[in-house]
Amino acid sequence: MQKIVECVPNFSEGKDLKVINAIFDAAKKGGKPSSARGFGRARVFELEYNKDHNRCLFTIVGEPDAVMFAVFESIKVATKLINMEKHVGEHPRIGATDVVPFIPVSGVTMEECVELAQKLGRKVGEELDIPVFLYEEAASKPEDRNLADIRKGEYKGLKVRMNKPDFGPDKMHPTAGAVAIGARKYLVAFNVNLDTKDVEIAKKIARIIREKNGGLPGVKALGFKVDLPAEATPQALQAGGFAQVSINLVDFEKTNFDEAYRAVESEAEKLGVKIKSSEIYGMIPLESLVRAVKTTFKADTFKSDQVLEKRLYE
């Protein structure tokens, strides 16, 4: 089975397209297959940037070594081109390359992603002279598990209180600051839209199904009112939008989108409301689809290896 990991590096530049593209292109170039390096390719896509946050991020997917090589290439360029001493932006940040999470997609365990974070951390610390903090599943100390805690005080704060990093020097890089490298589970974003405009119903359902209140494991949920865009049909506009249960599934192996859907459906039914539609937001691993089909249709023996497209790239 082919090993596939995802990496979503975040960089502290969201305005200067020349810099953003240079970082993105370095990853793309690094992701090209190379028989000399002895590993396959990594795909680099979904570049996003935000001027107010002054931040950009993209997705790298592929074999573990290829992904690590590609992200390291982009970190090198970010280190050269971004000066944190001059950086201004709304989003919390500690360095030019700010956060680098590795996420298992298929054929890879969380332990392997932790090792990958360590391997990249060592390389960034030693070769680029940047202090590296391992976070979340890769954290070496409990106080580093939560990324928000590492970021406390952000670039300037960290510069003063500087903890002992996991790799690299004990002091901030003069222009690139520090970086948090870690491992976490895949997050599936899933919205269920209700056939009502009463946001209180969505909020009530969200409270019932979320883990925090004793609901489903790995489920975060909030109720929202979705207003329709100007280009909606007159009928839809008259209807005045709809209520939405917005769900983050932080561990789809525990609770997958089909289970969340049925939980919302059953709670909505009790309140006399029907489901209008649902939305899988952004990317989703094949394994999540396969699990949903297995559970929903009692197809106990179904495996992702039976999906034709998957076999193309083994």
Next chain:
Amino acid sequence: MQKIVECVPNFSEGKDLKVINAIFDAAKKGGKPSSARGFGRARVFELEYNKDHNRCLFTIVGEPDAVMFAVFESIKVATKLINMEKHVGEHPRIGATDVVPFIPVSGVTMEECVELAQKLGRKVGEELDIPVFLYEEAASKPEDRNLADIRKGEYKGLKVRMNKPDFGPDKMHPTAGAVAIGARKYLVAFNVNLDTKDVEIAKKIARIIREKNGGLPGVKALGFKVDLPAEATPQALQAGGFAQVSINLVDFEKTNFDEAYRAVESEAEKLGVKIKSSEIYGMIPLESLVRAVKTTFKADTFKSDQVLEKRLYE
């Protein structure tokens, strides 16, 4: 969007592993990516052979030109190594390479698969001197649509009555016979197992849901009794197996497995029977999974491009 087709060539050799492997290996070698030829790779897998049928087949999946190149390489070897004058076997056949269907998987229309069949047909006719009959969606005459009609009288019969082929000479190749090359839709094999051992219930449901009797479009269905293998648990053996609705979905864009499942479920309910489990048999295109998720969870905007693994190989 990347174009992906499938091809499942059938060859008239199911005993001699040296010959079988030589044909299979030729396809695999032909499927390797070649920048010289200017197209990507094709994956070759799922070799199956049957001694009684004296026949083997395998699956080639990839970019259209890469698939065509790979299958042509295997046809060349089969032409050299199989002698139809000496062939004996239960399965109907007309040649060393017997049947070659092209099947759209994603980003490819049926028309493109028909063109691919024509292109390969011309090449086999001209370069290998084998008469080629285009069948099913690629058929040039109505009487060639049905493969069984082309095969009537099989190798020996065709040798005598020889129709005008679409490509190649008007007479059989002295050792390799003739070949049928065509295009067809992807077939999804799907079984629904009932929580009863009464096969009559499965037969009744099969009759109701199949297209032939006015049921769902593109659905073929039969009721079977499934006896449990010797290694089943004592409890299961005591239960005496179960009844199965065995379904072939010949056009999953018209009726997909989730719709077939719900149809069986609803008919079974009327008869007081529950569904025990279901099985997706063999390979399934990603598009079929995506459609099932869209329909079942009203996820109207969901697209296969959102599946992470798919993006790996664009």
